Amino acid sequence: MFKRLTPTEGAPVDVEVDGERVTARAGESVAAALLNAGRVPLRHTPISGAPRAPVCMMGVCFECLVEIDGMPNVQACMVPVRRGMRIRTQHETRRVEVDDAR
Amino acid sequence: MHAEADVLVIGAGAAGMAAAATAAELGLRTVVLDEQGAPGGQIYRGITAVTAQMAERLGPDYRHGRTLANALSASAASVQTDTTVWDVDAALNVATLCDGVARQVRARHLIVATGAIERAVPVPGWTLPGVMFAGAAQLMLKTASSVPAGRVVLAGNGPLLLLVANQLLEAGADVAALVETTRTADMLAGAPHLPRALGAFGYLAKGVAMMRTLRRARVLWITGATGLAVIGEQRAEALQVQTARGSERIEADVVLLHAGVIPNTQLTRLMRLEHVWDETQVSWRPRVDAWGRSSDERISIAGDGAGIGGARVAEAGGRLAALDAATALGRIDVAERGRRGAPLLAEAHRHLRIRPMLDAMYRPPHWIMNPPDETIVCRCEEVTAGEIRRMTKLGCRGPNQTKFFSRCGMGPCQGRICGPVVAAILAAENRLSPQEVGAYRIRPPLKPVPLAAIATLAATDGTPEPSRKT
Numbered sequence: 304m305f306k307r308l309t310p311t312e313g314a315p316v317d318v319e320v321d322g323e324r325v326t327a328r329a330g331e332s333v334a335a336a337l338l339n340a341g342r343v344p345l346r347h348t349p350i351s352g353a354p355r356a357p358v359c360m361m362g363v364c365f366e367c368l369v370e371i372d373g374m375p376n377v378q379a380c381m382v383p384v385r386r387g388m389r390i391r392t393q394h395e396t397r398r399v400e401v402d403d404a405r
Numbered sequence: 406m407h408a409e410a411d412v413l414v415i416g417a418g419a420a421g422m423a424a425a426a427t428a429a430e431l432g433l434r435t436v437v438l439d440e441q442g443a444p445g446g447q448i449y450r451g452i453t454a455v456t457a458q459m460a461e462r463l464g465p466d467y468r469h470g471r472t473l474a475n476a477l478s479a480s481a482a483s484v485q486t487d488t489t490v491w492d493v494d495a496a497l498n499v500a501t502l503c504d505g506v507a508r509q510v511r512a513r514h515l516i517v518a519t520g521a522i523e524r525a526v527p528v529p530g531w532t533l534p535g536v537m538f539a540g541a542a543q544l545m546l547k548t549a550s551s552v553p554a555g556r557v558v559l560a561g562n563g564p565l566l567l568l569v570a571n572q573l574l575e576a577g578a579d580v581a582a583l584v585e586t587t588r589t590a591d592m593l594a595g596a597p598h599l600p601r602a603l604g605a606f607g608y609l610a611k612g613v614a615m616m617r618t619l620r621r622a623r624v625l626w627i628t629g630a631t632g633l634a635v636i637g638e639q640r641a642e643a644l645q646v647q648t649a650r651g652s653e654r655i656e657a658d659v660v661l662l663h664a665g666v667i668p669n670t671q672l673t674r675l676m677r678l679e680h681v682w683d684e685t686q687v688s689w690r691p692r693v694d695a696w697g698r699s700s701d702e703r704i705s706i707a708g709d710g711a712g713i714g715g716a717r718v719a720e721a722g723g724r725l726a727a728l729d730a731a732t733a734l735g736r737i738d739v740a741e742r743g744r745r746g747a748p749l750l751a752e753a754h755r756h757l758r759i760r761p762m763l764d765a766m767y768r769p770p771h772w773i774m775n776p777p778d779e780t781i782v783c784r785c786e787e788v789t790a791g792e793i794r795r796m797t798k799l800g801c802r803g804p805n806q807t808k809f810f811s812r813c814g815m816g817p818c819q820g821r822i823c824g825p826v827v828a829a830i831l832a833a834e835n836r837l838s839p840q841e842v843g844a845y846r847i848r849p850p851l852k853p854v855p856l857a858a859i860a861t862l863a864a865t866d867g868t869p870e871p872s873r874k875t
């Protein structure tokens with residue numbers, strides 16, 4: 304959905320998006336990296352299942368929620384990319400996991 | 406981090422950077438908190454990290470932010486970045502979250518500098534991927550040196566729309582169209598304010614230069630547009646507009662919407678400060694005096710969060726709030742505050758001369774805030790304008806009632822986006838004034854906080870303060 308003006312500028316940072324390697328650039332937010340990699344939508348809504356992508360890029364709209372290193376519903380626009388980061392886009396309603404061990 | 410600060414500044418944008426540097430210069434123990442990884446706020450976003458090439462591209466107004474960032478870093482103020490404020494209690498204990506750890510810092514005087522947010526533009530289809538706020542595209546330029554791929558259509562009104570169109574064009578993006586809702590009547594409404602605006606001639610000259618650039622580039626430029634709607638199934642494919650010539654469909658890969666910016670009142674609402682309706686700017690703002698002091702004498706508001714004035718007014722406002730805080734804390738006397746404040750008040754006044762014209766010309770059109778029934782208003786909980794209207798038939802008069810009936814405003818964004826739209830619909834349906842309709846009641850946490858972080862905070866904090874919340 305976006306493209307870098309100078310594709311070689313900035314140190315490459317490899318992250319994992321839904322199990323696949325994506326090369327971001329140092330200093331980018333996770334949301335920026337996903338937009339530049341064309342990984343849109345970032346999520347489907349838990350209510351109607353509609354696709355969504357970042358809207359404000361400043362931490363206000365909460366449309367860019369993704370799972371980062373196991374933590375769900377993180378604002379992707381507020382977190383800079385880090386090498387080896389595991390990002391998962393969110394496509395269904397999360398279920399509460401009940402620990403059945405008795 | 407100090408457990409207590411004389412002056413705690415929330416937000417390190419234009420106002421916050423200026424406020425913190427000034428407070429520290431006055432010998433006050435100063436802490437400034439910001440959610441981003443570096444100072445700058447949104448206008449000067451990325452100012453400490455931006456490449457020389459991009460800084461050049463973004464122009465001298467943007468590069469001015471370096472002066473503020475340098476002064477802040479040279480000052481004795483403690484700058485805490487990556488720090489989210491999620492609550493402030495009645496004793497001015499400010500609860501923060503940084504790297505998963507919750508902490509509290511007590512403020513003797515609080516300066517809120519949380520700036521502005523973009524006003525929602527709830528047109529049909531605005532939830533589709535590919536639709537963003539215009540300011541968001543500018544942030545992609547500032548932070549990631551990136552521009553929208555494919556055909557870009559910008560739509561709405563306001564000086565930022567024009568600026569972003571220019572910046573994208575100059576950066577080589579495929580700007581297919583600029584669709585302004587501004588009518589000739591709006592331009593005429595701005596005309597009486599022109600003599601005053603001439604006192605801020607620099608802004609006018611920039612506006613004219615931007616228009617010339619767009620004309621030269623032969624960008625399709627529509628004015629007086631109504632009935633905006635984004636068309637698409639899984640993503641934006643086109644923008645539908647109504648013009649004097651009829652209905653037009655403009656193909657687009659990315660649609661950038663904008664209808665001005667409004668004060669970010671989330672924190673000031675949480676603190677139950679008094680707010681006033683600003684009919685000129687069509688938004689709520691906290692009530693403040695000339696120095697930024699709010700209805701709570703221990704709390705000041707500086708910058709766009711106290712009413713939209715732009716970066717230079719915010720900068721002066723930050724310094725004024727710091728001088729005022731120093732007076733409140735007994736560091737300087739009222740005469741000293743007056744001496745140091747006079748040139749800053751004059752500076753703010755000079756930059757504000759352009760505002761009445763901009764506010765009159767770029768008033769958000771009534772129809773944008775009252776969208777067709779099928780339009781989603783609350784993006785988080787997917788509540789439509791029609792559902793809000795139906796709830797008025799059940800007797801709902803305020804946004805806290807529609808929230809109760811429908812969860813509208815109860816999603817992750819906590820009503821930041823839909824609040825003003827819901828209020829506008831309720832006002833129109835019930836024929837009430839904005840004051841009668843009111844606004845969402847904001848409660849902590851202001852942003853999601855992991856339960857574990859709150860638990861550790863509770864374990865380390867033996868003296869809980871009485872809550873002001875009801």
